[in-house]
Amino acid sequence: MRFLVQPVLRLLLVMAFFALLVRGRPTVAQAPQAGGSSALPEAQIREAAARILKNTGKADCKGHDCRIAVANFTFASGLTSQLGMALADQFSQALATQKNAVSVVDRAQFRSDLERQRIPGELLNNEKALRWLGHAMGATAVLAGTIEQSGASVRVRAHLMSCQKDKAGPEESIVFSYAGPPSDLEPTEAFAPKPQSTDAFSSPAIREVGKGGVKPPKCVYCRDPSYSEPARRAKFSGTAVMEVVVTAEGQTGPIRIARGLPFGLNESAMEAVRGWRFTPATLNGEPVTVKVMIEVMFRLY
Numbered sequence: 001m002r003f004l005v006q007p008v009l010r011l012l013l014v015m016a017f018f019a020l021l022v023r024g025r026p027t028v029a030q031a032p033q034a035g036g037s038s039a040l041p042e043a044q045i046r047e048a049a050a051r052i053l054k055n056t057g058k059a060d061c062k063g064h065d066c067r068i069a070v071a072n073f074t075f076a077s078g079l080t081s082q083l084g085m086a087l088a089d090q091f092s093q094a095l096a097t098q099k100n101a102v103s104v105v106d107r108a109q110f111r112s113d114l115e116r117q118r119i120p121g122e123l124l125n126n127e128k129a130l131r132w133l134g135h136a137m138g139a140t141a142v143l144a145g146t147i148e149q150s151g152a153s154v155r156v157r158a159h160l161m162s163c164q165k166d167k168a169g170p171e172e173s174i175v176f177s178y179a180g181p182p183s184d185l186e187p188t189e190a191f192a193p194k195p196q197s198t199d200a201f202s203s204p205a206i207r208e209v210g211k212g213g214v215k216p217p218k219c220v221y222c223r224d225p226s227y228s229e230p231a232r233r234a235k236f237s238g239t240a241v242m243e244v245v246v247t248a249e250g251q252t253g254p255i256r257i258a259r260g261l262p263f264g265l266n267e268s269a270m271e272a273v274r275g276w277r278f279t280p281a282t283l284n285g286e287p288v289t290v291k292v293m294i295e296v297m298f299r300l301y
Contacts, residue, residue: 039180040090048172049094052143052160055169056102060162061141066102068095069110069134069163071124072190073145073156078125079187083180084147087156091143105139113137115191118260127161127168128234129262135163136264149185154178195243200254206245207290209281214290217246217278225272225296231263232300239297240269248287250278258293269296 056066070092073084089107096104113136124130127144134142145158153175160169178185209216238261245253252274260266273294280287 039178040086041174041176044174044176045090046094048174049091050098051172052169053098053100056160058169059141059160060165060167064101065140067139068102068141068143069105069137069139070143071130073147074121075147075187077187078121080121080190081187082184105137117266118191118257119262121189123262131161131163132230132263139163152177195256195258201291205289207288209290209292213283214288215282217281219276219278221277223272223275225268228264228268231265234263235300236263237299239295240266242273242294243291244273244294245291246278246281248280248289250280252276265298
């Protein structure tokens, strides 16, 4: 087994990646409504939520220690939709309002954490990743749901999984006719294509490589990141993409995740890159501060 870090700043590749994201996937609203609550089968959702709560013990989620996180409902690809997020919101509300001892992770917290982690749906499209995500949010169980569309009908399947053990409750299924906007069923990521702009990355003093003759920095000390234990157990491999400020002194400044990884690898990648050292970027031969995209690759062999 060994770890590989890609020290070269593959700017053109990353720029092309983000161009595809922006062109192919719309920005997601923070509180999706999916054509209004009247378009959702609220009574069926309440009944399914009640059945799920009767079987929380099968997912090793018991009594006052049971805390449930409701993940976005997705297509088979792992991508969600406005309808998928609205269904997750409705299931979360139905679980929280039942008379029982369990607690439910606030969906606003779920959306905020996912925006911060920026993990693509395709990488969360397995039980190990969802269990890790629920545990990272302080839950003991996670409710996962999938959507299938057939004409005007939508089938929703959901089941509760333990965040710590390989245990799960029975699958619940509901079918309903959806009369909301067709756009609410378009596959999308759960977060905007680009991270929100902040002062740390938008200062006029921070240059962009390739613009106005700015030449890129070069990494001269690029230590490998640590592989997290959850990623090792899951035998996970992937690439994190980070936007990084490299100062005129060749040091790492602010970092933010552009495309993240599960299993705590975002934190491992950021910790490693904070210690990297560079030959500074230059403009007309003089060192300047720039922002660049850096890829950090994790591979198990």
